Amino acid sequence: MGLADRNAAPDELERMRGLVRQGMLDGAFGVSTGLFYVPGAFTPLAEVVELQKIVAPWRGVHTSHMRDAATFEEPHQYAAGFSHVIVNGQVVCENGAMTAARPGKVLYGPGKR
Secondary structure (H helix, E strand, O other), X not given: OOOOOOOOOHHHHHHHHHHHHHHHHOOOOEEEEOOOOOOHHHOOHHHHHHHHHHHHHHOOEEEEXXXXXXXXXXXXXXXXXXXXXXXXOEEEXXXXXXXXXXXXXXXXXXXXX
8 A cells, every 4th residue: 555545445455454364373462553653644443443353363462653742842742642442353442432342351460359
């Protein structure tokens, strides 16, 4: 797709799914995105969700590089936070609001009583 600001064509998305699947078979822990940067900034949520559906059966992770707005001139600028959260290939937070999806489970450490 290069640097084009457009949605992936069906054959391109299928190729992405295949690459993610092969990565998981090869031992990857999941997928990492840089949605702040071009061309990732053009990526629609639905495309990320489709790739996470491939990762979910392996209980893989999705990490996304977040960047704050701080500069040397204005050091007290804060990150905007997450507008979307995807768990097991399902959107649980969209545009900052919780959805009805609850595909995960709470994990407790050894200190939980």
